[in-house]
Amino acid sequence: MLRICSALVLICVSLPVWADVSGHVRVIDADTIDVGSTRVRLHAIDAPEQDQICQTEHGVDFACGVWASAQVADRFEGRYARCGQKDTDRYGRVVAACQVGDVDMGQEIVSQGWAFAYRRYGMVYDLDEKSAYVADRGLHGFLVQSPAQFRQTRAKGRIPPDPFCRIKGNISKNGRIFHVPGQELYERTGINTAKGERWFCSPAEARAAGWRAARR
The missing domain is CATH 2.40.50.90 (OB fold (Dihydrolipoamide Acetyltransferase, E2P))
Known part of the structure; x- marks a missing residue:
């Protein structure tokens, strides 16, 4: 100025x-x-x-x-x-x-x-x-997450690197569980590939790999 x-x-x-x-x-x-x-x-x-x-x-x-x-x-x-x-x-x-x-x-x-x-x-x-x-x-x-929140959650492994493969294959004390978008715990679940966790493109793919569906 x-x-x-x-x-x-x-x-x-x-x-x-x-x-x-x-x-x-x-x-x-x-x-x-x-x-x-x-x-x-x-x-x-x-x-x-x-x-x-x-x-x-x-x-x-x-x-x-x-x-x-x-x-x-x-x-x-x-x-x-x-x-x-x-x-x-x-x-x-x-x-x-x-x-x-x-x-x-x-x-x-x-x-x-x-x-x-x-x-x-x-x-x-x-x-x-x-x-x-x-x-x-x-x-x-539209339903849109703020860009700042998007960047923050993506950095923590919560946003899929491939927008077409959004199912989260999580490993916890309850075993191998997958979360789909819209479920209660989806947003807070982070994926750590170093622990063997992974992203899936469909529920069928997740089940075939040994993961079961999350209850919520």
């Missing part, structure tokens, strides 16, 4: 600076873009991961990460963006607010329901997300 103060009266106004990074947009995912040759993580928004799966209200799996990325690409791919850098993240990406024409990219993406306001890093898009939520716009029309 550029801070300008009057020499006569102590009045300061913060104005956005959109000149730190500029260039044509290439969409990586719904919250990460290349602006020219610079990798940019859009400030204060968080989108589903590319491999994240959501569900429709009827329980049908939906590749929401891929879908959200496609929506952002349709809207901004190839457009000229001007960005104001706010930080650099742990991956070396520039964290910035970006503008295409007179459109704030982050605001547009959140208000269309293609990503969520990332309140941990700023409240600037809080009302835009709430508006999208009320209207069931975009991702808000």
Whole structure:
């Protein structure tokens, strides 16, 4: 932000600076873009991961990460963006607010329901997300885990590496038990392949390998 103060009266106004990074947009995912040759993580928004799966209200799996990325690409791919850098993240990406024409990219993406306001890093898009939520716009029309929770649970072996093989083959004091999505203990069950636990693509495959169905 550029801070300008009057020499006569102590009045300061913060104005956005959109000149730190500029260039044509290439969409990586719904919250990460290349602006020219610079990798940019859009400030204060968080989108589903590319491999994240959501569900429709009827329980049908939906590749929401891929879908959200496609929506952002349709809207901004190839457009000229001007960005104001706010930080650099742990991956070396520039964290910035970006503008295409007179459109704030982050605001547009959140208000269309293609990503969520990332309140941990700023409240600037809080009302835009709430508006999208009320209207069931975009991702808000589906059953979706927050991207932050998805990343956390995936890191603990709770999210399948293959979205089509989601059955958890757990080994406990009760033996070899498999859990299917929707069961009470499914979400809290983590898979440790070093212990011989594994993922299955169907109940039949799990039973054939010696696992039995969980009661809940």
